[in-house]
Amino acid sequence: MTERTERSEGRAGMPGTHGMSAQPVAVEARDVSRRYGSVWALRECSFRLPAGRIVALVGANGAGKSTLMSIIAGTLAATRGSLLVHGRPVVRGRSGDGGASAGSRVAILAQDKPLYRDFSVSDMLRFGRSTNRMWDQRRALSWLERFDIPLDRRCGRLSGGQRAQVALAVALGSRPAVLLLDEPLANLDPVARTEVTGELMAEAADGDMTVMLSTHIIAELSGVGDHLLLLDAGRPVLTGDVDxxxxxxxxxxxxxxxxxxxxxxxxxxxxxxxxxxxxxxxxxxxxxxxxxxxxxxxxxxxxxxxxxxxxxxxxxxxxxxxxxx
Amino acid sequence: MNAVVDAAPAKRRADAGSGAGLRGLLWLTWRQHRWTLVSTLVLAAVLVGVMTYLSMELTDLWHQCHETFCPEDSPQGRRLGGSSPLGLTLAALERLVQYMPLLIGLFVGVPVLSREHEQRTLLLAWSQDVSPTRWLWTRLGALGLFVAAVTAVVGGVSDHLERTTALVAPVTLFDYLPFLNTGMLPVAISIAWFAVGVALGAAIRRTLPAVFVVIAGFFGLTYLVQWRYPTLLEPLSVTLRVGGPDRGPLRDNALVVSGGMIDYGIDGPSGAFDSSGRELTGVELQRLCPPDNGAGTTLPCEFDNHLVQHVQYQPGSRIPDFHLIVASGYLGLAALALLTVWWIVRRTDLSAG
Known part of the structure; x- marks a missing residue:
């Protein structure tokens, strides 16, 4: 068997973009590149992601998903290009202090779900309240209650799944316009995955929030993302409405x-x-x-x-x- | 692809709370470092308590010795002897105050950023509504003020103890340890090592290696300062009669920089001069006034032969100037370290993966 590939469209500029009919744009990347030493993690990424959707960011390990999310979150600088969240340029280290308006606030949940180990769960909520200009305690508490997370337990003594829920509660409590979840389901059992994805979709719909969810396990996407951004070797190869x-x-x-x-x-x-x-x-x-x-x-x-x-x-x-x- | 619109999302639901102010950041700093801060306070309180008690005891001895040095062969003098429990305790406390800045650098300074890197919580902290630089300066400001306040109290009590010790025993406040433990130096050195600890923690990103570098740096700089500080200002010179009853300008906490030592038995300069101003060799001096092996005849002999010696010294009145110079150096180091931290934080890239 031989295999031949022809890619006649969608390679440069906005790659294979489908389904952006008159919707507000949550994230727009313009030729964003990022290099680590001599290795390019992202190359000339250009795309637009619609607001209020659940965007599945898919790619193999090393495709550049975490790098892209970190640039959107403003914790990593792009080597080249620019990135806008709800029309405002993202500048590293300027996520707060007026660097982002309420409408362009971004929260990110990293792969390893970092939490302060010696903080109790309620301390983590206070951390969120103390470090964000907007904070919805009820929303964060409600998320924790849904998954029966004890508020008085230290984060270091929680299971991996519970830690993920606490990290999600902190992220949701900050009421971001864009919520970035890097491999959020990795620590969850199948039942919890289903529950979390369901609740996330409800939160996104209810809170006018754009959720970007990365994964390299395609099966996880089933019924979750309604918009797709496919990365390969640091380049977006396909983006659009899933249907x-x-x-x-x-x-x-x-x-x-x-x-x-x-x-x-x-x-x-x-x-x-x-x-x-x-x-x-x-x-x-x-x-x-x-x-x-x-x-x-x-x-x-x-x-x-x-x-x-x-x-x-x-x-x-x-x-x-x-x-x- | 059809039309796309750049627009902020619709008005968001009313928020149930708000933060990102100074109070919230102070709470976060306290919550993260509370055990270190409490432990530091407890240790400082114990140190202050012991030093205050010893100051009172030394003052009592001073009164018992008629408000002058206690003679070595008196009961009070024996209590003050170097190998007595009181003498050993004073020496240990002196070392503890000297190493206080090191402990602050290790336990308060280094973990500020290295622990965040190790636990990967920087991404969590810096992706909230507080910018990394504001997070940094609030934290450094709060911890720096704490360090300054605690060390000011410890330094003040240490200063009092050293001065009280100088009342009852023939020590000079210009000697290295009393010099380090008095005046503004405990505060300045502690702030410097706090800042250096933070900078090394930020640069190395690992607590244990940063700890070792801080320890090496502390001892290196300590010995550099000890070697260099006697000549920070041009020393004064004086010619003193050997064995004379009056130490002249060397009284009142002076620091002898060079001279004041007499060498016997070698055919080189002895450090002693005759009345015509010619320096005797060691052999000539031994021939003139042989070593007495404890009989106490040498010094009177040298006095009777009108021998003199040249001494370079720093007068005790210069101690505040020297404190200022050394403190400025340490505060300069602190400023450099803080600038480095700021630069590192601004350039730190954090990836979610």
């Missing part, structure tokens, strides 16, 4: 052919001696996934398949570029 992205892609399978029989840009092509399979990005008008030629079948893609297709395509393209250079 529209799924509607806009199709897999066509049929007899061996160099080109697909239907319209659309080829994202991925696979060939055996007798059969060809194309993943196509459809034109803007949704298709009905009808059979377009004798012997050919079309199938919709699942989100997992779509993400894997783009990641493979990106990897193939990177290899091709390296071979050329």
């Amino acid at each position: 529209e992205l799924l509607d806009g892609h199709v897999r066509m399978t049929g007899p061996r052919a160099d080109q697909p029989p239907g319209p659309g840009a080829v994202v991925q092509a696979r060939h055996t001696d007798r059969q060809s399979t194309f993943v196509l990005r459809q034109p803007a008008t949704p298709t009905t996934h009808a059979v377009v030629a004798p012997g050919w079948t079309t199938q919709p893609l699942t989100l997992d398949e779509l993400i894997l297709t783009y990641l493979r395509a990106s990897a193939t393209e990177s290899r091709d570029l390296e071979a050329v250079s």
Whole structure:
């Protein structure tokens, strides 16, 4: 079997952007790059993320997800480019003290859910109240009550899952406009994952908050994110409304052919001696996934398949570029 | 992609609280460092209590000795002897006050940033509504004031104890340890090592290595100051008659910088001069006034032969000037350390991953 990748659109500028119909923009990146020594963690990232949505930031380990979130949170400086949250530029170390208006406040929950180990849970809430201009104690308490977290227990004596809930409560209590969650479900059991994602979606809907949730485990995304930002090797390769992205892609399978029989840009092509399979990005008008030629079948893609297709395509393209250079 | 709009989100729900003010940051500082602060206070209180008690006891001895030095062979003199319990306690307290800045650097200064780095809580602290620089200055201001207040009290009591000791025993306040433990120096040195501790914790980001560097730096600088401080100002010179009853300008807490020592038995300069101003060799001096092996005849012999010696010294009246010079150096070090911390904090990148 051979595999060929064609990426005719969505590589430069706003990559493969779908579904941003007249919505306020929560986060806008303009050619954001970040280098650690000689290694580029992010390269020329440009995208816009709609406000009030749950954005799934997906990528393999080392794709640049944490780096991107840290730049949005203002704890890491971009080497190049600019980033705006609700129209205000993000400057490292200026998240507070007037550096961000109420509408552009960002909270971040890091992968390891750092908490002060010798603080009790109620101390952590007081920490949140003491270090934020806006603080919603009721919201933070309500989150903790939902997950039965004892307020008087020291954070160092909580389980990993409970620590994650406390960190989430502090983040939610600060009433951010954008909440960044870096691998938030990693420490949670399957039941808690479902509960947390459900509650997060409710909070996002209720609080006019944009949630960006990163993961490298695609299965975690099931039913959670309604907007996708796919990173690979520091570059955004796909972004858009999840439903529209799924509607806009199709897999066509049929007899061996160099080109697909239907319209659309080829994202991925696979060939055996007798059969060809194309993943196509459809034109803007949704298709009905009808059979377009004798012997050919079309199938919709699942989100997992779509993400894997783009990641493979990106990897193939990177290899091709390296071979050329 | 259709039209996109840059807009702030709709009006948010009324907030149930607000913070990010000085009071909140002070609470956070207290909550994070409370055990260190309480322990420091307790230790300082014990130190102050013991030193106050000993000052009272020394004052009592001074009165018993008719408000002058206690003779060595008197009961009071024996109580003050270097190997007596009182003498050993005084020496230990002197060392404790000398090392107080080191302890402050280690236990108050270093953890301010290194512990946050180790526990990865900086990302938590700096991603709230308080900027890293404001977080830093509030914290350093609060802890710095605490350090200054505690060490001012300890330094004040130590100053009193050293002065009381100088009333009853032939010691000079210009000697290194009494010099360090009096005046403004305990405060200035403590603030300096607090700031250096914070800076090293910020630069190294690990508590234990930073602790070792602070310890090495403290002893290095201590010995550098001890070596250099006698000549911070041009010493004065005086010619004194050997064995004379009057120590002349060397009274009143003077510090002998050079001279005042007589060498016997070597064929080099002895440090003693005859009445014509010629320096005797060690052999000549031994021939003129042989060492008495404790019989007490040498000094009268040297006095009878009108031998003199040249001494370079710093008068006791210069102690405040020297305190000011050394304190300025330490405060300069503190300022440099704080600038370094500020620079490091401004350049610190924190990643969520």
